[in-house]
Amino acid sequence: MSTEIAPETGSAEQAPGGAPVREPQAAAVASGRGERPDDGSFDVTLRIRRYLPEKDATAYWEEFTVRANRTDRLLDALHTVKWEIDGSLTFRRSCAHGICGSDAMRINGRNRLACKALLKDLDPAKPITVEPIKGLPVVKDLVVDMEPFFASYREVMPFLITGGNTPSAERRQSPEDRARYDDTTKCILCAACTSSCPVFWNDGQYFGPAAIVNAHRFIFDSRDEGGAQRLEILNDKEGVWRCRTIFNCTEACPRGIEVTKAIQEVKRAMITRAF
Amino acid sequence: MQTHQYDVVIVGAGGAGMRAALESSTRARTAVLSKLYPTRSHTGAAQGGMCAALGNVEEDNWEWHTFDTVKGGDYLVDQDAAEVMAKEAIDAVLDLEHMGLPFNRTPDGKIDQRRFGGHTRNHGEAAVRRACYAADRTGHMILQTLYQQCVKQDVAFFNEVYALDLLLTHDLMAGDVPADEEVKVAGVVAHDLATGELHVFRAKSVILATGGAGKIYKTTSNAHTLTGDGMALAYRKGIPLEDMEFFQFHPTGLAGLGILLSEAARGEGGILRNSEGERFMERYAPTIKDLAPRDMVARAMANEVREGRGCGPNKDYVLLDLTHLEPAHIDAKLPDITEFARTYLGVEPYTEPVPVYPTAHYAMGGVPTTIRGEVLRTNTAVVGGLYAAGEVACVSVHGANRLGTNSLLDINVFGKRAGIAAAEYSAAAELPELPESPGAAVTALLDRVLGGDGTEKVAVLRRELQEAMDAGAQVFRTAESLEATLATIGSLKERYASVAVQDKGKQFNTDLLEAVELGFLLDLAEVVVVGALAREESRGGHFREDFPARDDARFLQHTMAYLRQAPDGGTQVELGAKPVTITRYQPMERKY
Ligand SMILES: Cc1cc2nc3c(=O)[nH]c(=O)nc-3n(C[C@H](O)[C@H](O)[C@H](O)COP(=O)(O)OP(=O)(O)OC[C@H]3O[C@@H](n4cnc5c(N)ncnc54)[C@H](O)[C@@H]3O)c2cc1C
Ligand code: SF4
Ligand code: FES
Numbered sequence: 093m094s095t096e097i098a099p100e101t102g103s104a105e106q107a108p109g110g111a112p113v114r115e116p117q118a119a120a121v122a123s124g125r126g127e128r129p130d131d132g133s134f135d136v137t138l139r140i141r142r143y144l145p146e147k148d149a150t151a152y153w154e155e156f157t158v159r160a161n162r163t164d165r166l167l168d169a170l171h172t173v174k175w176e177i178d179g180s181l182t183f184r185r186s187c188a189h190g191i192c193g194s195d196a197m198r199i200n201g202r203n204r205l206a207c208k209a210l211l212k213d214l215d216p217a218k219p220i221t222v223e224p225i226k227g228l229p230v231v232k233d234l235v236v237d238m239e240p241f242f243a244s245y246r247e248v249m250p251f252l253i254t255g256g257n258t259p260s261a262e263r264r265q266s267p268e269d270r271a272r273y274d275d276t277t278k279c280i281l282c283a284a285c286t287s288s289c290p291v292f293w294n295d296g297q298y299f300g301p302a303a304i305v306n307a308h309r310f311i312f313d314s315r316d317e318g319g320a321q322r323l324e325i326l327n328d329k330e331g332v333w334r335c336r337t338i339f340n341c342t343e344a345c346p347r348g349i350e351v352t353k354a355i356q357e358v359k360r361a362m363i364t365r366a367f
Numbered sequence: 368m369q370t371h372q373y374d375v376v377i378v379g380a381g382g383a384g385m386r387a388a389l390e391s392s393t394r395a396r397t398a399v400l401s402k403l404y405p406t407r408s409h410t411g412a413a414q415g416g417m418c419a420a421l422g423n424v425e426e427d428n429w430e431w432h433t434f435d436t437v438k439g440g441d442y443l444v445d446q447d448a449a450e451v452m453a454k455e456a457i458d459a460v461l462d463l464e465h466m467g468l469p470f471n472r473t474p475d476g477k478i479d480q481r482r483f484g485g486h487t488r489n490h491g492e493a494a495v496r497r498a499c500y501a502a503d504r505t506g507h508m509i510l511q512t513l514y515q516q517c518v519k520q521d522v523a524f525f526n527e528v529y530a531l532d533l534l535l536t537h538d539l540m541a542g543d544v545p546a547d548e549e550v551k552v553a554g555v556v557a558h559d560l561a562t563g564e565l566h567v568f569r570a571k572s573v574i575l576a577t578g579g580a581g582k583i584y585k586t587t588s589n590a591h592t593l594t595g596d597g598m599a600l601a602y603r604k605g606i607p608l609e610d611m612e613f614f615q616f617h618p619t620g621l622a623g624l625g626i627l628l629s630e631a632a633r634g635e636g637g638i639l640r641n642s643e644g645e646r647f648m649e650r651y652a653p654t655i656k657d658l659a660p661r662d663m664v665a666r667a668m669a670n671e672v673r674e675g676r677g678c679g680p681n682k683d684y685v686l687l688d689l690t691h692l693e694p695a696h697i698d699a700k701l702p703d704i705t706e707f708a709r710t711y712l713g714v715e716p717y718t719e720p721v722p723v724y725p726t727a728h729y730a731m732g733g734v735p736t737t738i739r740g741e742v743l744r745t746n747t748a749v750v751g752g753l754y755a756a757g758e759v760a761c762v763s764v765h766g767a768n769r770l771g772t773n774s775l776l777d778i779n780v781f782g783k784r785a786g787i788a789a790a791e792y793s794a795a796a797e798l799p800e801l802p803e804s805p806g807a808a809v810t811a812l813l814d815r816v817l818g819g820d821g822t823e824k825v826a827v828l829r830r831e832l833q834e835a836m837d838a839g840a841q842v843f844r845t846a847e848s849l850e851a852t853l854a855t856i857g858s859l860k861e862r863y864a865s866v867a868v869q870d871k872g873k874q875f876n877t878d879l880l881e882a883v884e885l886g887f888l889l890d891l892a893e894v895v896v897v898g899a900l901a902r903e904e905s906r907g908g909h910f911r912e913d914f915p916a917r918d919d920a921r922f923l924q925h926t927m928a929y930l931r932q933a934p935d936g937g938t939q940v941e942l943g944a945k946p947v948t949i950t951r952y953q954p955m956e957r958k959y
Contacts, residue, residue, distance in 0.1 A: 252467030
């Protein structure tokens with residue numbers, strides 16, 4: 093669907109266990125900021141997993157120390173690095189307040205959005221590690237190829253399926269029926285869940301939690317008539333039954349979606365055919 | 368350089384772009400280029416609602432909606448366009464429901480509606496419930512729903528592809544075009560972020576749907592990527608920009624951050640208070656108080672702060688009080704925005720009022736279009752095959768001040784219209800010849816930034832620009848403040864000539880693209896300020912302290928800003944005027 097102009101997949105292997113491939117480059121400190129005025133600002137060190145495909149054969153760690161304010165988020169610190177120290181540091185971002193899903197990263201070993209992770213909550217006394225999300229090919233620094241993720245999403249038929257003629261007024265739906273699938277409508281397709289799932293790391297074919305969440309959103313919508321088809325798709329060997337109920341996805345979801353619960357509900361619907 | 372050929376090329380995959388794509392892709396061979404993955408577009412950040420006079424919860428009709436839009440826009444609205452939008456609003460909402468949008472519902476299962484600023488019953492009698500919504504993530508649900516339908520229709524997307532030049536058959540910068548020649552669009556030149564390669568997209572029709580330009584300001588609710596690309600691309604080709612001096616400052620940005628708290632917070636009963644605990648909007652808009660239009664509320668807030676009734680250690684913000692609302696009500700209707708207050712300011716809205724201050728929010732101006740979405744190159748002549756819709760465009764349905772919930776409506780109504788019109792045009796049109804070496808201008812620009820040994824940093828120039836705009840061209844403006852900002856922009860443009868980036872690579876070079884985007888911002892900021900200086904009156908979002916009254920005799924007209932060759936060989940902004948279309952409503956004083 094998404095038309096690749098020239099398919100570009102990064103080949104950088106993420107070193108297992110995050111062992112440094114290359115010793116840290118000289119840590120840079122933003123100049124002229126040595127003083128600690130009593131304004132609540134503090135120094136923070138970022139330990140970033142880097143990979144520049146046109147320069148490096150493999151990925152490596154690099155440390156940067158920057159000055160941060162009390163309300164700063166990791167995204168602000170990454171911007172300080174990019175804008176003041178090293179313009180080649182590459183990551184995606186847009187909205188900067190947790191709604192566009194661009195900047196899921198592995199932060200201190202946990203998947204989160206950089207724009208929602210407050211530095212003061214990340215134990216800034218120690219270096220904060222920042223890596224690309226796992227299980228998707230790394231393109232450059234913190235940027236991964238999202239195409240496999242969106243391909244799984246598209247496979248579950250993530251759109252309303254109805255039969256018959258379109259009514260002239262709105263379809264009616266009671267507030268209770270509307271509430272039934274409310275949680276899974278919040279998804280911003282950030283991939284934090286899918287890329288935190290050990291099953292997905294080991295088997296890239298697994299649909300992954302995000303695709304199942306988006307199937308759930310329609311299966312439990314009283315207006316939808318495509319539930320049986322979607323359950324058929326998810327009954328596949330790469331479908332819901334691969335889920336081992338590890339709960340990483342629920343912990344990772346920046347939208348607070350109860351991802352594991354949604355997957356369980358889909359599994360149950362598959363058995364009972366009641367939805 | 369690769370060349371592609373389509374009937375219709377849509378630039379932008381936000382609400383306007385995808386709504387257009389749903390229409391045009393069933394009628395013509397269509398490609399959508401977007402610098403972001405479609406679901407990353409800033410339409411997804413919209414919170415409060417999309418209005419339509421459905422009358423689901425109380426009496427309402429499209430004529431009242433038209434009136435509110437015209438009055439809200441301080442009579443600078445083209446009334447024929449506002450009428451089209453208000454009438455087609457009802458189908459626009461129903462279309463989305465049929466596509467699956469999970470609107471909140473009334474007890475009997477209809478689409479629920481709530482109050483929003485400036486939307487009234489019977490020409491201003493009292494606030495009316497006109498905004499259809501999905502909790503406080505209406506824009507998110509619109510963006511997701513449109514994307515879902517694009518997946519269903521197998522729309523061809525080119526993601527993370529930046530349009531950097533617009534190809535026309537004529538050079539408009541040089542001046543007049545012979546009367547017997549038709550100016551047409553021939554395509555766009557685009558940069559593929561992943562590879563750094565340039566691509567030429569030839570097309571019979573092009574739709575610009577690139578969204579807003581909030582990043583000309585420092586304090587803004589807009590995404591980092593809202594750099595006004597489509598406006599700048601058109602402007603650099605000699606197409607005018609309309610009413611750019613009108614920028615909306617939304618009253619309730621999180622203080623110091625600019626992150627938006629929807630007007631829905633006040634629609635659901637939230638109240639603004641100053642340091643004395645006073646509900647100050649009672650003084651400024653006695654009838655609808657906190658639900659007055661945004662320009663009035665933003666000015667009132669700035670005025671409270673100026674007169675020393677601000678809150679906090681620096682007395683530089685006011686408070687949005689939700690503490691009298693039931694927590695369960697807040698959770699049901701405003702879950703996301705109360706979460707923003709907790710996450711980003713550490714404030715618990717159940718029990719504490721939230722610090723807020725106006726934030727740059729919405730560009731009322733943009734690329735001028737007809738009500739069919741056709742782009743105008745003069746007051747009357749169009750560019751054949753070129754369309755614009757959404758925040759990039761100026762139809763003008765928002766005039767001098769947009770009403771809340773009218774933009775999500777605008778992108779749906781005019782996105783659909785532009786999609787249909789572009790496809791129909793392409794069915795009858797020939798593919799225009801490409802100009803000679805179509806990629807040369809973009810190549811030269813990128814090579815200069817990449818190869819240059821300049822010393823200026825993108826981030827430094829951008830920060831200085833944004834600070835100058837906040838200082839001189841924000842809620843309150845004077846000739847003096849605007850002159851100072853204009854001088855800063857002039858010197859920043861000179862420094863921009865020697866801008867350099869550190870990343871010299873081809874692949875995923877966001878350093879390079881930020882430099883290009885800064886160029887767009889500089890051009891647009893200049894147009895905003897030049898227009899604001901010339902408009903010696905106060906109207907809607909444009910408030911001149913040295914000319915505090917509206918002046919219909921001199922300024923009941925649209926500003927048209929053209930980039931033209933200057934005698935000294937450089938370029939300059941030339942201002943023209945376009946009449947306002949007035950049908951039903953004669954301008955009156957605007958009181959609430
Ligand atoms: C926080 C917030 C809340 C809001 N709440 C409401 C609300 O409740 N109700 C309401 O009516 N309005 C609201 N608005 C306004 C409304 O959301 C926007 O005006 C509207 O969504 C703009 O839609 P769009 O399609 O024009 O642009 P966008 O959604 O911004 O999309 C722009 C698209 O253009 C693409 N693009 C940009 N430049 C290029 C380029 N050079 N090459 C290729 N692609 C490019 C981007 O990738 C993106 O896909 C809100 C705005 C904000 C910021
Ligand atoms: S379910 Fe949550 S974590 Fe997963 S993609 Fe959606 S928003 Fe992201
Ligand atoms: S930048 Fe949009 S979610 Fe973080």
